[in-house]
Amino acid sequence: MVVKVGSGEIDDLSTLNVLDEESLLRELRARYKKGIIYTYIGDVLIAINPFKQLNIYEKQQHDLYKDVQSRNQLTPHIFWVADQAYRKLCLSKQTQCIAVSGESGAGKTESTKLMVSHIIHCSSDISDRELQNRIIETSPLLEAFGNAQTCMNQNSSRFGKYLQLNFTNTGRIVGAKVYDYLLEKSRVVQHGPGERTFHFFYYLFAGLEKEALEYFYLDDPETYRILKDPCGGKVFPSRTDFKHCRHMFNTQKDVMRRVGFTDEDINMVFTILSAILHLTNIRFSHDDETDGVYIEDEYPLEVVCTLLALDQEILTMALISTFSTTKGERVISLKNSDQANDCRDALAKALYERLFSWIVKQINTLLQPNRRHNQTDDNIYRTCSILDMSGFENFQVNSFEQLCINVANEHLQYYFNEHIFLQEEQDYRTESVSCEKVEFQNNEDLIELFMGTLGILALLDEESRFPKANDESLVQKFHSHCKNHPRYIKPRGNETAFGIHHYAGKVVYDARGFLEKNRDNLSANLIECMEKSGIELISYLFTVNDDTSSPPITLGSSASPSGNMNKLKSTTLHPMRRPKSFDIERTKENFSQKTAKSLRQESRPFKSNTIQKERFSQNTVTIHFRNSLAELLDKMKDAEPSFVRLDDSTFF
Numbered sequence: 001m002v003v004k005v006g007s008g009e010i011d012d013l014s015t016l017n018v019l020d021e022e023s024l025l026r027e028l029r030a031r032y033k034k035g036i037i038y039t040y041i042g043d044v045l046i047a048i049n050p051f052k053q054l055n056i057y058e059k060q061q062h063d064l065y066k067d068v069q070s071r072n073q074l075t076p077h078i079f080w081v082a083d084q085a086y087r088k089l090c091l092s093k094q095t096q097c098i099a100v101s102g103e104s105g106a107g108k109t110e111s112t113k114l115m116v117s118h119i120i121h122c123s124s125d126i127s128d129r130e131l132q133n134r135i136i137e138t139s140p141l142l143e144a145f146g147n148a149q150t151c152m153n154q155n156s157s158r159f160g161k162y163l164q165l166n167f168t169n170t171g172r173i174v175g176a177k178v179y180d181y182l183l184e185k186s187r188v189v190q191h192g193p194g195e196r197t198f199h200f201f202y203y204l205f206a207g208l209e210k211e212a213l214e215y216f217y218l219d220d221p222e223t224y225r226i227l228k229d230p231c232g233g234k235v236f237p238s239r240t241d242f243k244h245c246r247h248m249f250n251t252q253k254d255v256m257r258r259v260g261f262t263d264e265d266i267n268m269v270f271t272i273l274s275a276i277l278h279l280t281n282i283r284f285s286h287d288d289e290t291d292g293v294y295i296e297d298e299y300p301l302e303v304v305c306t307l308l309a310l311d312q313e314i315l316t317m318a319l320i321s322t323f324s325t326t327k328g329e330r331v332i333s334l335k336n337s338d339q340a341n342d343c344r345d346a347l348a349k350a351l352y353e354r355l356f357s358w359i360v361k362q363i364n365t366l367l368q369p370n371r372r373h374n375q376t377d378d379n380i381y382r383t384c385s386i387l388d389m390s391g392f393e394n395f396q397v398n399s400f401e402q403l404c405i406n407v408a409n410e411h412l413q414y415y416f417n418e419h420i421f422l423q424e425e426q427d428y429r430t431e432s433v434s435c436e437k438v439e440f441q442n443n444e445d446l447i448e449l450f451m452g453t454l455g456i457l458a459l460l461d462e463e464s465r466f467p468k469a470n471d472e473s474l475v476q477k478f479h480s481h482c483k484n485h486p487r488y489i490k491p492r493g494n495e496t497a498f499g500i501h502h503y504a505g506k507v508v509y510d511a512r513g514f515l516e517k518n519r520d521n522l523s524a525n526l527i528e529c530m531e532k533s534g535i536e537l538i539s540y541l542f543t544v545n546d547d548t549s550s551p552p553i554t555l556g557s558s559a560s561p562s563g564n565m566n567k568l569k570s571t572t573l574h575p576m577r578r579p580k581s582f583d584i585e586r587t588k589e590n591f592s593q594k595t596a597k598s599l600r601q602e603s604r605p606f607k608s609n610t611i612q613k614e615r616f617s618q619n620t621v622t623i624h625f626r627n628s629l630a631e632l633l634d635k636m637k638d639a640e641p642s643f644v645r646l647d648d649s650t651f652f
Contacts, residue, residue: 006030011076012040038076044420044643045081049107057114062121078111078644082118085642089384090171096384097639101412102646103504104391105153111644112163112388113139119165119384123173131367135165135176137255138363142178144203144252145356148187149196151395158184158198159356160389160408162632166369166381174381175369179635180360181628182390182408184401185349186517189280192397193230198352199248201227202235204273206242207249216274217303224277226348260366268537272355275307280348282319284340287593290600292334293320295592309534316592318525319343321599332599346522347530354541385639387412387632391646392504400517403509404625406502407450407457411629413443413503419641443503446487454481457622464518464620471496471511478511518620 008030010016016023024041031039032048039046056077065079067087074080085096098115100108116139120132146159160181166174187197196202205213205221213219221227221235228235236242256266281300284293295301295316305312317323320340323332335343369381392409393402421442450456459477463469472495479498482488489499491508499508530542 008034008036010039012042013046014040014042036075038078040071040076042420044645045076045078047078047102047107047111047644047646049105049646049648057117062118065118066122078114079118081642081644082115083122085115085384086119086122086171088640089167089382092640093169093382095382095639096642097636098384098386098642098644099412099415099636100386100388100644100646101409101416102391103648104150104156104393106391106646106648108388108391108646109139109143109147109155109157111646112161112386115386115644116163116165120173123167123171125172128173131175132173134259134367135173137259138176138178138367139163141252141255141259141363142180142360144200144248145198145359146180146183148184148191148198149194150393151192151194152393155199157388157390158187160387160632162385162387162635164383164385166383169382171382176367177364178360178367179632180356181632182404182625183353183356184390184405185353186401188276188349188352189226189345191226191230192395197226199245200252201273201277202245203249203252204270206236206245207253208270212270216270216307217278218274224281226277226280259363261362265362268535269355269359271307271535272351272538275304276348276351278303278307279344279351282344284320284337284344286337287596290334290596292596292600293337293340293592294590294596295320298591301592308530308538310529310538311532312591313595314529314532316595317599318523318529320592320596322523323525323599334596334599342516342521343523343526346520347526349520350522350526350542358537358541383639385635387636392502394505394507398507398509399512400514400621402507403456403514404621406500406504406507407625408629410443410446410450410503411633414447415633415636415641416643417442420643441503445485446500446503449482449485449487449500451626456482457626460514460518461620461622464515464622469515471514474514475511518622520621 006026006029008027010027010031013019013024013027016027028039028046028048031037035050037048037050037054057079061077061079064074065077065083068074068080068083071080081098085098088094089096100112100115102108113136117136120135124132142159142161143155143157146157146161147155148158150156162179162181164177164179166176168174191197202221205218205227208216208218236245253266256269257263261269278300282304283296285296286292287294301316301319302312304310305315319335321332321334323330389408389412390405393405395402448455452458456478459481460474463474463477466473475496475498478488479490482498483490487501489501489506489508491497491499496511497508498511499506527542531539533539533542
């Protein structure tokens with residue numbers, strides 16, 4: 001029987017006589033109108049987000065798509081992809097990787113959770129039920145700390161997650177490990193209209209009782225700068241939103257306990273989140289007498305020092321001045337308002353990033369392969385991994401964060417092209433089989449535009465090293481070096497804009513703030529201040545040996561897991577019971593002004609050629625981005641891939 005294109009009855013679009021974009025879209029639209037959200041194109045699964053709950057993920061479907069010998073008798077389903085990856089792992093013993101891709105809001109995170117649940121179902125062993133539940137529950141827990149509301153998606157992943165599931169040779173799941181990449185930490189201190197910072201900040205205010213809020217010195221949520229809507233709206237726009245956040249707080253708190261977090265761990269998480277809220281409320285004013293800055297209201301500073309057990313004088317000095325020792329001589333320079341604000345925000349971002357990294361480490365310790373198998377080397381396990389990366393983004397205003405996300409997606413698109421087209425063509429040539437050359441959009445030139453020796457990221461790093469560089473000079477450098485590239489766009493009449501013809505379409509970027517975000521100026525003085533915290537966890541997070549610029553490692557992965565576990569638990573001590581918020585009195589004398597005057601008397605300007613060296617680390621966000629991306633791609637290159645491509649149903 002001949003099936004007409006556009007009928008919505010073709011499960012595998014690779015069987016079409018004419019395989020072009022128009023035919024594909026006609027059939028996908030027809031299937032979606034019939035309520036069919038899954039379609040195959042060869043071995044690639046196409047999924048259309050319906051933005052509603054469907055009853056096609058029940059136990060019946062789990063059983064139906066388990067150990068599938070032939071998919072022709074079943075309708076396309078995401079469980080088939082998970083089942084195939086698991087079966088290949090068991091039969092070929094080759095590492096598997098499922099790459100989930102699509103634009104922001106297309107449903108990647110939910111699809112990942114569905115595949116994890118089905119793989120666990122396929123490898124089910126009732127004796128491992130507790131471990132299996134832990135693995136499933138880690139995803140929503142990480143969402144609470146790594147996801148946020150954007151203008152396109154109320155639960156947008158602001159980090160990349162590579163979930164590695166570990167199996168024995170017989171296919172039994174024995175553990176898991178999470179690798180996190182590219183957390184959008186700038187969202188901690190700023191977000192656009194209609195957007196929010198990370199979810200758990202809101203859960204905190206909706207979930208904590210009055211006494212607990214006072215314990216962390218928290219007032220009304222509208223009090224805090226990083227929670228405010230830039231358009232002036234309420235932090236919780238409706239009672240429904242507040243109830244949802246309260247429900248999520250209680251749910252995630254229960255999940256943390258079930259996964260293995262102690263009450264001390266949870267208390268420490270709340271302490272750091274509260275400290276970030278107060279830290280970002282510190283405001284600086286110009287001091288005419290010292291030509292530096294002072295802290296307007298020192299109450300937030302006092303609270304931060306109380307919560308994190310910091311020395312107030314040392315933190316104050318680190319926020320309003322830069323000091324170092326050069327050739328045995330102490331060199332001091334007072335900061336201006338912009339520098340002090342950047343310093344404050346850099347500390348807030350570092351606190352959140354390192355908290356997130358610690359949460360991932362805790363999870364990995366609790367999910368590590370069961371020790372009763374007497375296997376401690378990750379390499380002896382068979383692994384099946386799922387990549388859930390932030391999707392391609394094109395907003396009204398696209399900044400540094402969108403650039404990083406889209407560059408990562410360009411690499412994933414190249415990985416897809418390489419395996420679906422290039423590798424297939426190579427296999428045909430190797431086997432001397434004739435085939436018609438398939439025309440596709442190869443984005444290798446785009447990768448070079450971004451990653452080359454004189455590419456956009458290299459130019460951004462180069463400009464970030466010059467103290468007098470600004471956003472306009474950065475864009476002019478882009479124009480000068482990239483103007484002849486066919487994918488590069490030089491917009492007219494805008495000195496801080498540049499455009500790129502991405503694989504997914506044209507995107508214009510606003511370069512304002514690129515340099516500041518890339519420098520990520522966390523001074524050595526602030527790091528030293530945090531290392532001296534009276535709380536072991538805070539000190540641990542900022543120690544030199546804890547390299548947060550690299551992907552987190554599992555603390556319990558050494559030859560002596562119990563020793564590392566003891567070390568981990570020793571870092572979860574929380575401070576002694578603190579006084580209620582009203583017990584902290586605002587001092588009459590401004591301590592920061594007094595400190596600035598004292599510093600001014602002994603201050604000396606930095607030599608121009610030592611500013612960057614003395615003040616800040618040379619590691620930029622771009623360097624971290626490139627290293628993280630390289631490590632991720634290295635993990636994927638040796639695996640046998642499967643692909644799930646998602647799209648937004650609004651397109652139809």
